[in-house]
Amino acid sequence: MKPKYLLLVFLLFFSSYGATKKFWGRRYHASTVAGDWIYIDGGDVAYGGDPPLGNASFDRENITYGLDLSKDWTNSTLEMIQTERPSDAPALNIEALWYNNNKSTIYCFGGARSYATPALNDLKSPPDSIWGFRLNGEGSGVWYQVLGPVSTPFPSDIRRVTGGTSASDGSSAYYIGGWSSYETSPDLQSFRWPIHGLLIFDFGTLTMTNSSDDSYLASQSFRPTIYGPAYTTGGAMINIPTYGDNGILLVLPDSGHNPNVGFNNITFYDKKTKKWYSQAASGDIPQIRSEFCAVGIEGDEKPYFEIFIHGGVVNNVLGPKTANSDQVYILSLPSFRWFRAGYTSVHPRGGHTCHATKSGQMIMIGGLDPTYADVFLENYDYDKAPSDPWPQGIGVFDMTALKFKDSYQAKAGPYETPNIIKKYHSANSNKYPPSWTSTAVQEIFELKSNNTSNTTNSTSNSTAQPSALSSSNLTSRSRLGHGVVAGIVIGCIAVLVLGAVGAYFTVKHRSRSTKFIHSTNELGPYEPPLGELPTVRRGHELLDSYQDRTELPSGSRSFPIEIGTSGPAIGELSAEGYRSRV
Numbered sequence: 163m164k165p166k167y168l169l170l171v172f173l174l175f176f177s178s179y180g181a182t183k184k185f186w187g188r189r190y191h192a193s194t195v196a197g198d199w200i201y202i203d204g205g206d207v208a209y210g211g212d213p214p215l216g217n218a219s220f221d222r223e224n225i226t227y228g229l230d231l232s233k234d235w236t237n238s239t240l241e242m243i244q245t246e247r248p249s250d251a252p253a254l255n256i257e258a259l260w261y262n263n264n265k266s267t268i269y270c271f272g273g274a275r276s277y278a279t280p281a282l283n284d285l286k287s288p289p290d291s292i293w294g295f296r297l298n299g300e301g302s303g304v305w306y307q308v309l310g311p312v313s314t315p316f317p318s319d320i321r322r323v324t325g326g327t328s329a330s331d332g333s334s335a336y337y338i339g340g341w342s343s344y345e346t347s348p349d350l351q352s353f354r355w356p357i358h359g360l361l362i363f364d365f366g367t368l369t370m371t372n373s374s375d376d377s378y379l380a381s382q383s384f385r386p387t388i389y390g391p392a393y394t395t396g397g398a399m400i401n402i403p404t405y406g407d408n409g410i411l412l413v414l415p416d417s418g419h420n421p422n423v424g425f426n427n428i429t430f431y432d433k434k435t436k437k438w439y440s441q442a443a444s445g446d447i448p449q450i451r452s453e454f455c456a457v458g459i460e461g462d463e464k465p466y467f468e469i470f471i472h473g474g475v476v477n478n479v480l481g482p483k484t485a486n487s488d489q490v491y492i493l494s495l496p497s498f499r500w501f502r503a504g505y506t507s508v509h510p511r512g513g514h515t516c517h518a519t520k521s522g523q524m525i526m527i528g529g530l531d532p533t534y535a536d537v538f539l540e541n542y543d544y545d546k547a548p549s550d551p552w553p554q555g556i557g558v559f560d561m562t563a564l565k566f567k568d569s570y571q572a573k574a575g576p577y578e579t580p581n582i583i584k585k586y587h588s589a590n591s592n593k594y595p596p597s598w599t600s601t602a603v604q605e606i607f608e609l610k611s612n613n614t615s616n617t618t619n620s621t622s623n624s625t626a627q628p629s630a631l632s633s634s635n636l637t638s639r640s641r642l643g644h645g646v647v648a649g650i651v652i653g654c655i656a657v658l659v660l661g662a663v664g665a666y667f668t669v670k671h672r673s674r675s676t677k678f679i680h681s682t683n684e685l686g687p688y689e690p691p692l693g694e695l696p697t698v699r700r701g702h703e704l705l706d707s708y709q710d711r712t713e714l715p716s717g718s719r720s721f722p723i724e725i726g727t728s729g730p731a732i733g734e735l736s737a738e739g740y741r742s743r744v
Contacts, residue, residue: 186210186549188528190255190276191223193515196268198232199301200517202242202527203270204253206278210549220278224253228301229556231519236569238553243301250312251293251305258328260335262365268295269308269335271363271370274324274345286348290322292363292370308368317370322346323357329399329411330365331433336411337361339397360431373436398456404467405496406606408433412458414471417450424450425491428498432606439606441599445500448491451476455526457518459561461494461579465607466593468579469493470524470561473511475532487512487532490564494583496607498595501582503564509557518561522577523570526557 191205206220228243235241247253254273261268270293291310297303307313326340338361341354359372397416403409411431415423425448429440454474460467473487488507493500514529534547558570562578587593598604 184209184549185554187530188223188550188555189220189513189530191515191528192257192259192270192273193517193527194259194261194268195231195517195519196261196266196297197263197299198230199297200229200231200525200527201259201268201295202227202229202515203259203295204257204273205255205528206276222253222276222278226253226295226303226305229525230301231525231570232572234570234572236553237556237558238568240554240556242554245295245302245305248305251307252288254288254324256324258326258335258337260328260330260363260365262330263332264365266297266299268297268303269293269363269365270295271328271335271337272322272324272326272340272346274343287322287344287346288348290316290320290347292316309370314368320361320370320372321350321357323361325354326357327397327399327413327416329401331401331403331409333365335363335365336399336401336431337363338399338413339415398454398471400456400458400469402430402458402467402495404460404465406432406434410606412469414454414456414469416452416454425493425500428493435602437602439600439603441498441595441603442597443493443498443500444595446491446502447500448489448502449476451487451512453512453529453532455514455516455529457516457524459518459522459577461583462577463579465496466579466583466587467495468561468583469495470516470518472516472524472526472559473509473514473529473532475512475535486510490559492580492583494579494586496594497587497590499586501580501586503580504582505565509551509566511557516559518577520576521571521574522561523574524559524561525570526552526559528555 186208188207189205191202193200193202203223203226205223207223208220224247226245226247228245229240230243252275255276257273258271259268260271275287289311291313292308293310294306294308295303296306309316321342323337323340323342324346326337328335328337330336338359340357342350342357343352343354344350345354361370362373363370398414400412400414401409402412410433413429413431414425415429417423426443427440428443429438431438448471451474454471456469456471458467458469470490470492472490476487476489486507487510490503490505491500492503510531510533511526511529512532512535514526516524516526518524528550530542531547534543553568558567559565560567562580564580564582594604594608
């Protein structure tokens with residue numbers, strides 16, 4: 163056969179092969195919002211076509227993705243920026259990502275080694291460490307070690323942990339629950355030992371400590387049962403600055419390993435008193451579930467705050483599933499009342515992550531259809547499950563209209579509290595629960611809520627509006643004595659006289675000021691001194707042309723790519739096998 167025909171056959175073969183290599187699904191990943199970007203890291207990804215995948219196509223993901231929130235897109239046309247992790251910083255499953263805005267850095271903590279290909283089950287887990295991803299503002303950045311063997315030592319009394327839940331507030335990150343084992347740390351031999359205490363990572367000092375007794379939370383939510391050890395494999399933690407002097411951390415526990423927990427009793431941590439509290443909830447309370455996702459967002463009226471949860475593996479623990487896993491429930495605070503969004507369920511999903519945008523759109527990422535799971539997504543029937551119906555595994559939910567859509571609008575209007583919640587509050591004058599669990603809980607929510615319009619009485623609310631003054635305050639301020647009125651009139655006249663004098667001298671002096679500004683322009687444009695680098699670069703320029711060799715490791719590359727298009731993805735790993743977690 164002639165060479166040109168061989169080339170034609172070669173191209174036809176690989177084009178037909180590429181047509182079958184479409185995005186199948188994503189699992190066990192982590193994600194976070196940083197400015198106008200969502201970053202996705204770790205976990206496993208699969209490419210393949212229908213019929214179902216089977217057990218042979220999940221690859222360990224070693225790419226960090228940047229998803230742009232400043233532009234409009236659909237989930238079928240979305241292009242994400244890719245950054246390859248360096249070889250000494252492998253991505254893991256079920257990590258925690260925390261954004262430090264002051265340093266434009268994402269910190270990565272925790273995670274367990276993957277059982278996807280290339281297989282790690284015969285290798286030791288990487289050393290305990292915390293890594294940083296220094297952002298360039300364009301969806302990419304550079305990975306470097308923050309705590310670990312080649313930097314500041316990782317604390318000896320803390321192990322890498324996975325399967326818990328975490329949140330950050332801009333100055334610190336918090337992590338609770340989860341487990342450690344030989345899957346997380348190289349020198350451990352045990353299988354999933356529960357971790358107790360609240361881990362706190364300080365963004366300023368870059369130190370991690372176990373700073374809280376979690377006995378209250380453990381006794382309420384994570385206590386051992388005959389169904390499994392006292393750890394969670396999911397759940398959600400929401401940082402809420404609206405209540406308490408320093409804000410609270412609200413925890414929605416995962417019920418996968420404990421049938422005694424649910425959503426009828428809400429647990430939270432007061433960051434000022436460093437104590438755990440709980441409050442009974444009411445309304446349309448969700449069924450217990452595992453591996454759901456949750457986001458929090460301030461209501462359009464103070465002091466309201468709404469928490470959205472979606473999906474999860476809905477079951478009665480070691481029994482059959484009892485409800486569809488495509489449901490959105492909303493917990494409205496401070497009333498502690500649950501509401502259910504009334505839409506037709508067509509997107510069952512668990513093990514996914516989600517994030518709320520300023521425009522009131524919830525971005526959902528990855529996950530699997532729990533219809534094909536047993537109790538946990540670890541026991542998944544890949545032989546029967548279809549590929550992800552969402553292109554690239556990305557979904558968009560309108561948090562005001564309470565409906566799914568396949569497009570994201572960067573300039574959409576600000577979030578507004580859904581009508582089902584507004585109707586309830588308009589019909590019920592009391593915005594609080596019928597009764598409080600304790601006086602301490604009442605003070606956290608009522609006192610801070612009543613002071614949201616007064617910046618002098620609220621340490622964490624800097625957005626008070628003068629129009630929020632009560633009518634009693636306005637009345638007392640209108641009753642001014644005659645002496646006070648006379649003083650005000652005299653003061654106003656003095657201000658007018660001084661203003662006229664100042665205006666005269668300003669006009670007279672303007673010509674000399676103009677000449678001075680003109681003379682400075684004659685010096686020419688500003689040039690940075692020797693050694694000063696420009697602050698704005700493209701992603702490839704930062705990673706390929708410039709590195710801070712004193713602290714940033716090499717080996718990172720970034721390039722835009724559309725996930726899920728026909729043809730194998732650049733940098734895609736081979737698929738050789740998968741072993742379910744147990």
